[in-house]
Ligand SMILES: Nc1ncnc2c1ncn2[C@@H]1O[C@H](COP(=O)(O)OP(=O)(O)O)[C@@H](O)[C@H]1O
């Protein structure tokens with residue numbers, strides 16, 4: 012299994028001030044990492060380093076000991092799949108099955124193996140019934156699942172999502188979370204960027220907060236209970252933390268919240 016080690020990574024787009032400055036952190040395999048930060052804080056720039064879409068200018072990124080560098084891109088892209096927030100930009104074919112088959116076919120696998128991977132990826136995302144549908148006719152939530160299935164068919168260990176929950180209604184968001192949870196249980200490392208402090212607090216098990224290209228926090232999600240840190244990152248406190256503020260109780264599960272509310276309202280259990 013592959014751990015990710017980012018060491019003193021800095022990056023500037025041509026003619027721009029730097030987008031990443033001296034970023035270092037480590038992520039163990041099988042974790043669910045949320046990358047939080049205001050617009051322009053460097054989240055998308057950082058994640059594009061994980062499979063070499065952007066190559067480090069200063070510092071290093073290592074995936075299981077392999078440096079992200081020009082010579083390693085082919086291997087890296089089989090280990091790390093990135094899913095961007097605009098699924099329309101990733102549609103490549105006229106049916107869902109063909110779309111999902113695109114990546115594995117590029118690996119020059121046998122047609123039988125391609126079929127097997129497509130079927131499995133569609134099942135994993137719970138969209139097996141959409142195989143013959145046109146990707147353009149789907150809802151945003153379904154399109155996102157097709158985009159993820161396309162990456163899953165490449166069998167990457169590490170899945171990286173840029174703003175996966177943006178624009179989804181609550182039901183589609185829960186559907187996507189459930190599908191991603193199933194992948195997490197299978198042992199995939201999940202990395203996602205988000206503005207949503209509630210999802211990061213309740214759902215991630217490790218947190219990276221970026222501010223103006225620098226690491227503001229790397230580690231525990233409970234850091235989101237710290238009002239000063241959260242405001243320095245131009246973020247908000249998670250909803251449950253706001254509700255619990257003043258009750259003296261901390262915790263992020265619905266049970267903790269329930270308990271706090273009952274106590275606050277002095278309702279007998
Ligand atoms: N393709 C690009 N060309 C020039 N500057 C860019 C480009 N993409 C992002 N930037 C700049 O780099 C910084 C970080 O952007 P980005 O990584 O997209 O942040 P985030 O994903 O957190 O919103 C911002 O100042 C942004 O304007």
Ligand SMILES: [Mg+2]
Pocket residue numbers: 054055056173
């Ligand atoms: Mg971004």
